[in-house]
Amino acid sequence: MENKLRIGIIGLGTVGCGVVKVLSKMDDVEIICAAVKNTAKKREVELNCITDNPFDIANNPNIDVVVEVAGGCAMLDVLKAAIQNKKHIVTANKELLARHGAELFDLAREHNRVILYEAAVAGGIPIILPIKTSLSANKFNSVAGILNGTTNYILTKMDEENLSYEDCLLKAQQLGFAETDPTGDVEGFDAMYKIAILANIVFGKRIDVNKIYKEGITKISALDIRYANELGYKIKLIAQAKKVDNDALDIRVHPMLVSKERPISEIKNATNAVLLNGFPVDKVMFVGPGAGEFPTASSVVGDILCIKSEIEKCGEILPMTTCHHSEYANQIDIEDTKNCYYLCIKAKNEPGEIGKIGFECGRHAINISCIIQKEAMDDGSATVIVITGECLEKDINTMISNLESDGITKVVNKIRVM
Numbered sequence: 001m002e003n004k005l006r007i008g009i010i011g012l013g014t015v016g017c018g019v020v021k022v023l024s025k026m027d028d029v030e031i032i033c034a035a036v037k038n039t040a041k042k043r044e045v046e047l048n049c050i051t052d053n054p055f056d057i058a059n060n061p062n063i064d065v066v067v068e069v070a071g072g073c074a075m076l077d078v079l080k081a082a083i084q085n086k087k088h089i090v091t092a093n094k095e096l097l098a099r100h101g102a103e104l105f106d107l108a109r110e111h112n113r114v115i116l117y118e119a120a121v122a123g124g125i126p127i128i129l130p131i132k133t134s135l136s137a138n139k140f141n142s143v144a145g146i147l148n149g150t151t152n153y154i155l156t157k158m159d160e161e162n163l164s165y166e167d168c169l170l171k172a173q174q175l176g177f178a179e180t181d182p183t184g185d186v187e188g189f190d191a192m193y194k195i196a197i198l199a200n201i202v203f204g205k206r207i208d209v210n211k212i213y214k215e216g217i218t219k220i221s222a223l224d225i226r227y228a229n230e231l232g233y234k235i236k237l238i239a240q241a242k243k244v245d246n247d248a249l250d251i252r253v254h255p256m257l258v259s260k261e262r263p264i265s266e267i268k269n270a271t272n273a274v275l276l277n278g279f280p281v282d283k284v285m286f287v288g289p290g291a292g293e294f295p296t297a298s299s300v301v302g303d304i305l306c307i308k309s310e311i312e313k314c315g316e317i318l319p320m321t322t323c324h325h326s327e328y329a330n331q332i333d334i335e336d337t338k339n340c341y342y343l344c345i346k347a348k349n350e351p352g353e354i355g356k357i358g359f360e361c362g363r364h365a366i367n368i369s370c371i372i373q374k375e376a377m378d379d380g381s382a383t384v385i386v387i388t389g390e391c392l393e394k395d396i397n398t399m400i401s402n403l404e405s406d407g408i409t410k411v412v413n414k415i416r417v418m
């Protein structure tokens, strides 16, 4: 390798352009070429070489590192070719890593190359390398966080402005926080990919992304947020992975009521947070911008410079940055998890209804920590809010279906409590 590290970029969207802008201020890194879908499109950055064939990057002998910021899984074969051609990879692509990481990391190991991906989780927050380096003395019990800025922005606006989910989504789209098709964010896919990647390095096991339970935020109502507030909670989309019995892992993404006393309840708008709990460090929280042109470019360029400095120091890549594990985790089903629950129940406003709720909970050994009757409506219904003690997901589900079987009571929403 010559003095300058030679880069090929795949994707010149918001993040790609940010990376080019940051790298253009550096003398020791040179962008050789970029691959994009549409070479005619006007962009904020200008490069001497632009191609619409990403294999031009993967096969170019003058490129040392391929930076992939295109998103989705379409670049899998391109990255495999790049690794086979002895290029290191820096990527922000959480979906590709969560779905095809095993294949890519095996190939990288075989060819003595690294795949760095600091930008794939929590944008500008340094979390991947700190877990692998500064926190490497730890055995972790759990990792949890707010890993999606779009949904956190929507939930924050619903909370602060007492607006519906639909109104806040529209606002987020108008301000450019949410995509025109918001599915990946609001249905929890983005956070699911990120927690799969975090769980992989925190617990040293491969994760099957198809076994991760996932719920988005589309069913959260302004009323849920109001009732949660009255009871001392905020509602957040939480991604979490924790160790349970026999080293199995409980990994999921869903909305949760978070006590206002917990610092993570204060994380607002598009900010992300990652909480780690392990020994000997105990609890640590990382907070910062989870997305955006420059925060994400900060992580991408950090990875590029990490590769450069390691190669310069010892002529090769240090083991710290490589993937060492190949065993899959034993992931438990959501039905076997234990949680406390918030239930928003539409009951008939007549004697004995709260008794029925109490009876059904008692029959399934579910303790009621709190029960409040809210509005009695003109249609003869009344809203009852219940917070339960810890119980099995399968037991609460049976309890709910028994409660609903007479057709008088409906559980409008069930939200787990953190």
Ligand code: HSE
Binding pocket: 147, 148, 149, 150, 151, 185, 190, 290, 291, 292
């Ligand atoms: N769409 C993501 C978010 C950012 O809203 O946090 C990129 O991962």
